[in-house]
Amino acid sequence: MEKLLRLARLDLNMILREQMLWFMLFVVPALQFCMALLLLPWLEQRFPVLAGYHSLILMLVTLQVVSSIGFVVASMLLDERDEQVLTALRTMPVGVNTFLFYRLSIGTLMAGLFSFSMLSAPGLEGLGGAARLTAAFLFASTAPITTLALATLSSNKVEGLAVYKGLSLILMVPAGSFFIHSWVQYALGIVPVYWVLHYVDTVLAGDAALKEMIMAIGTHALALTLLFRLFKWRVFS
Amino acid sequence: MDKCNPMISVSNLSFTYAQSSKPAVDGISFEVPQGEIFGFLGPSGAGKSTTQKILIRLLQGYRGDIRLMGKPLEEWDKSFYNHVGVGFELPNHFGKLTALENLQFFGSFYDRPVKEPLELLSRVGLKEHAGKQASEFSKGMKMRLNFVRAIMHNPDLLFFDEPTSGLDPVNARRIKDLILEQRDAGKTVFLTTHMMHDADELCNRIAFIVEGKIALIDSPKALKLQYGRRRVRVEYLNGKVREEEFPLDGIGDNADFLRILREEYVQAIHTEEATLDDIFIQVTGTSLH
Incomplete structure (x- = not known):
């Protein structure tokens, strides 16, 4: 535990020493929180049509928060790849897999805390404690996917930023399923986030959401496994 | 470690990269006893680094038998790295962490006591730079940081790849003295280099490797007399x-x-x-x- 805390403290030092990283980790989520708690209710008063999409907007904001955390961890990994630190870590007793697991877990944990807070915003009271916790975990799973996708598909942080923009758009695409009322919407289920959005939506509608939860866990696990293997192949082969 | 058992024992080692038809290492054999500095010399592409990467378990898929510290290489688990220190040819540190933080970070991964980081930095003339971020270091400073990271957990077996590369004569002297100090403390050192002067000064024995094959193994003194x-x-x-x-x-x-x-x-x-x-x-x- 002491070692973990030391590692986390040094990670925090690394983040605080780079403007883009602390901006993405602290300022972006803070702005999103402000938007969810202050701007959205105000907008809904002026444009009542938005009220019908309150929960969807909150979910999309939550996605932005968790993906920005994923971006921060990806940036750190890209730096570490450039600096050959990952090679050095392969000659440590802990092993690079454990280190990557630690890095991804820290990001997931933070994303979980942030998304739990976001899902506690007014308008999502219908979720209840257990479902909120589950939804927070499912949303948080997007963080390591973002991290691995960026760290695998980009050669450096500048490229990472470009890929992040593209990925953010892809993460938003499943929202389109709420406007498609045919079987075609299931095609968007290829993006794991689809199942998370529909899990929350189904719970809020008061229905059983076991299918959505299983699909969400399954698609996230599959994406994570594939991306982890791809990342290791790209970096170490 | 039993003095009779070699720290490194390599028999008929061969390795071919996937994208190549020619072996990078071609049936080499050698032994390194405890307390020896063994120099592995050869031009670029001779197979030095490939051999070292195999020995430190970064490359799999080799043929032949390797025993390190009395145990077949494939039987070692991650605890292997508690006993082994690796100084890479190129610097590899967290650029945004200070020298001291880098050592604390890496030190926290070992399951055995690590030396006091400031004391280590002082030994290589970096104590006054302990609070400076590694990205601000010159190549020579980074190489010295590489070196102390390799010895910080007091390993029994050390691998150094061009440890004096990029160093001025004063700091190269510091590093060479520390390598000799390791040997005097009973540690075994596998030194990969193409710097003959360093090998001559440091190594108990050297091996010449060319095109994946060992052409010669002996002590520098014996070789100089034999061929002089x-x-x-x-x-x-x-x-x-x-x-x-x-x-x-x-x-x-x-x-x-x-x-x-x-x-x-x-x-x-x-x-x-x-x-x-x-x-x-x-x-x-x-x-x-």
Whole structure:
């Protein structure tokens, strides 16, 4: 535990020493929180049509928060790849897999805390404690996917930023399923986030959401496994 | 570790990269006993780094038998790295962490006590830079940080790849003294280099590797004597600088040699033992550089 805390403290030092990283980790989520708690209710008063999409907007904001955390961890990994630190870590007793697991877990944990807070915003009271916790975990799973996708598909942080923009758009695409009322919407289920959005939506509608939860866990696990293997192949082969 | 058991034992080691049809390492065998500095010398692409990568378990898929610290390499788990220190040829640190934080970070991964980071930094002249971020270091400073990271957990077996690369003479001396200190403490050092002077000064034994094969293994002293000429060259001043060579055999009775010593202003006397560079070229027919 002491070692973990030391590692986390040094990670925090690394983040605080780079403007883009602390901006993405602290300022972006803070702005999103402000938007969810202050701007959205105000907008809904002026444009009542938005009220019908309150929960969807909150979910999309939550996605932005968790993906920005994923971006921060990806940036750190890209730096570490450039600096050959990952090679050095392969000659440590802990092993690079454990280190990557630690890095991804820290990001997931933070994303979980942030998304739990976001899902506690007014308008999502219908979720209840257990479902909120589950939804927070499912949303948080997007963080390591973002991290691995960026760290695998980009050669450096500048490229990472470009890929992040593209990925953010892809993460938003499943929202389109709420406007498609045919079987075609299931095609968007290829993006794991689809199942998370529909899990929350189904719970809020008061229905059983076991299918959505299983699909969400399954698609996230599959994406994570594939991306982890791809990342290791790209970096170490 | 039992003194009778070699720390490194390699038998018929071969390795071919997936994208190549020619082996990078081709049936090499050698042993390194405890407390020895073993130099692995060869030009770029000879197979030095590949061999080292196999020995430190970064490359799989080799053929042959390897035993490290008395145990087959494939039977070691991650605890292997508690006993082994690796100093890479290129710096690899967290650029945004300070030198001290880097050592604390890496040190936290070991399951055995690590040396006091500030004390280690002081040994390589980096104590006053302990609070500076590694990205602000020069290459030489990064190499020194690499070095102390390799020894911080007091490993029994050390691998260094060009440890004095990018260092000025004062700091190269510091690093070489620390390597010798490790040997004196009973540690075993596997040194990969193409710097003959370092190998000559540090190594108990050296191996020349060319095109994946070991061409020769012996102590630098024995090699220099074996491949050198048993002659003495005298430089003296007699109006202008003159040079004369004499056979070493019977030098004490050589009247011309003794006359020069007695009557001339001698500037220098050299024995004509071979340099490791000369021997390498002679044995392999290729140059190191």
